Amino acid sequence: MKQKVTNQTRRKMLIGGAAAASTPLWLNVANAQADTIKIGFPTPLTGPFSAEAQDQVKAAELAIKEFNDAGGFNGRKAELLVRDDKLNPGEAATRTLELIEKDKVNYLVGSLSAATQLSINAVCKERKVLFNSISQSDAINEAKDWSVYTFHESLNPTMTAGAVARYSIPRYGKKIVFLTADYAYGHEMVRAFERAGKELGATTLADIRHPLGASDYSAFLPRIKALNPDILVLCNFGRDLVNAAKQCTDFGLKSSMKIVTPVLLYTARLAGGPEAFEGILGGTGYYWGLEDRIPTAKAFNDAFRKMYNGSVPSDYGALGYAGIKSVLASIKIAKSTETMKVVSAMENLKYDWYKGPEYYRKCDHQAVQTVIIVESKSKNMKDKYDVFNILTIEPTTEKNMRSCAELGHKA
C-alpha cells in the first residue's frame, strides 16, 4: 500500500513538472483528502499539439481552484489528475482505463484530437463514466459512438467550418479549393464546409489532400494557383496550418484568392507570426478579445491573468476551463457525485462560463454555442496577445448543427 502511494506521488510530481510547474495547486494534491472529487484529464502534453494541451491544463486548474476556493461540494474538494496521452489513441485508452481503475476518478474531461477522444469515449462508455470532451469531432455525437455518459463541450467541424462557409462564401465567391490534411478531422472539416456551401451555391474545384504532418506544401501550390479559386480553405490544424499559411503567403496566393480556415487557433497564430497569417480568417470557440463585449469573458481572462502572470487563455484553454466547470457545477446542482444524477443535471444545465449562454442539446449532449469568426491582424497590434480582429459572432442556434435524427438519435 505504501509503495502504491509513493508511485502515485511520483507520477503527480512528474506531471506537475511537465505541465504546470508554476501553479501552486500541486500543494492541494499533497494534502488532498481521501474523498476528493477526482477528475481524470488525458491530453497530449507531448507532440505537435502540446502547446494547446498545456493551455488546456492551465485553464482546467483554474476551474478546479475556483471550485475549491468556493468551498467545494459539501466540503469535498476537487482534484485534477492530468495524464499525457501522447496524441495516441492506444495510449489514451490505456491512461483512461488506469485513471478509472487504479486512480478511481469520478469523471473524465479532456483530450485534443478526434481519434484520441473517440478512444477515451469508448472506454468511458463501457465503464459508464461521464466524459466531457473538449476537442473537436463530429463522430463523437453520432449514435454509434455516443453514450448517455458522453458530453461534448467543444465545437465540432459542422459548426465551425459551417460558420466560416456562411461568412466567407457570400463575401468572396463560390469557387472553392480545399487543401486538406488526410485524416478524419481534415475530412470532417471539408464535409462540413461543403454542406454549408451547397446551400449557398458553392462549387468545389478540387480537394487536395496532403499527408498529416507534411512540412512543405509548396508542391501543391502552383496547381492551386492555376485552379484560381475564389476561396482556398486550409483544412489542417496546428503546425500543418502554420506551415501551409506561411507557404501560401510566400507563393503570393493571397493576391488572387481569399484564404480561410475552419479553425483559426490562437496558438497557431502565435507560432506562425503576423506575416504568415495576415488576412486569413477562420472560426474559433473563443478569443480573449471577447472581453470587451462579454462580461464572463472578462472575468475568465482576469482570473487567468492573475494565476498565470498576465498571459491570456487560448481557445483550447477556454475549453479546458468550461469542461471542468460544467461537471463541477452539475455536482452542486445534483447535490450528488453519483454519475447518473450528474448526467441529468448537466443535461439541464444552462451556463455561461466564458463566452455567453450555452447549454447541452438533449439528444447528443453537444454544447450549443456561438462560433466566433476572427481575422488575423498584422498591423496596429497593442501587444503580443493582440492577434485577431473579431469579424462577427454567429449566434447560438441548433439550426446550424446536424439534426438529432441525422446523427441517428431517436429524440
Place this chain on the structure above:
Amino acid sequence: MTGLTFELLCMQLLTGIALGSIYALLALGLCLIFGMLNVVNFAHGAFFMVGAFIGVYFLGVTGNFWFSLLLTPLLTGCLGLLTERFLVRPLYGRGLDYPLLLTFGLSYVLIEVMRITFGIEGLPSITPDGLGGSINVGIGYFPKYRLFLIAATALIILGVWFLIQKTRYGLIIKAGAADQEIVKVLGVDIAKVWLLVFGLGCAIAGLSGILASPTRSVNPEMGVPILAESFVVTVVGGMGSPVGAVVAGLLVGVVYSMTSLFFPDLAELSIFVLMAVVLLIRPQGLFGKAGAMG
C-alpha cells in the same frame, strides 16, 4: 488533369528544385560524415533543427539575416566538433551500430534541450528583408526567397566541391576516405581530419536549418521528418557519394513535386517508391560504390 499547361509544369519543376535544394544540402553533410568516418549520423536532423533555432533566435536579436547565416554554421559546427571529440570518437572501430545509436540518442537530447530553452511552440521565423514576396520569373510568380535558396545552395555546394577537389585538405579527406592507414603512415593526424569533417557536416546541417527556416515553422520536432527524407536521398545517391547526394537531393525534390501535381496524396510515398526502384536497379545507389555500408 485539366488545365495542365507548360507554365504549370515549369513552375512545378522549379518548386521541386527549391524543395530538393534543402534535401541536397542535408544529404551532403550526412554523406561527408559517412564517407569519411563511417558514421551514420542520426543526429543530423537535430543539427538542422538546432541551426534553425539558433539562426532565428539571433535574427530576432540582431535583425540581420546575413549575420545569422554566418554565425549559425559556426555554432552548429562547434557543437559538431564537441560531439565528435567527446561522444563519437570513443566509439570508433566498434562498427556502424554504436555511433548510430549514440547519435540517435543525441538527437533526442538536442530536441529536449531546445524544448526547454525555447518552449514547445518554437519560434516564428522571419523572411529576410528584400526577399519576401514573389517575383515574375517568366512563367509566373515564384517566391523570391526560394530562388535565393536555390542560389545559396548552389554556392554552398560549389564551395564544398572546391574544398574537396581543389585544396590540400580535400586531398587528405579523399585519401582518408579511401585508405586511412596509408594517410596515417604519411604522417597526417587523421583524428584531426575526422574532427573537422564531422564539424563541417554539422555546420552544413545547421546552415540548411537557418536557410530552410523562412519557408517552414521552427519547432523542436522539425528535424525528424526531414532526417528520414535525407536518408532516402543519401541512399538513392549512394552512401558516401557527395555528387550522389546533390543529384539525388534534387531528384527527390522534383519527384515529390511532380507527384504532388498529379496524385497529391501519393506525394509522400513517391520518394520511397523512387528509393525502392533505384535500389532494385542499382543496389549501391546512383553514384555509390558497391559495398559502401560494409
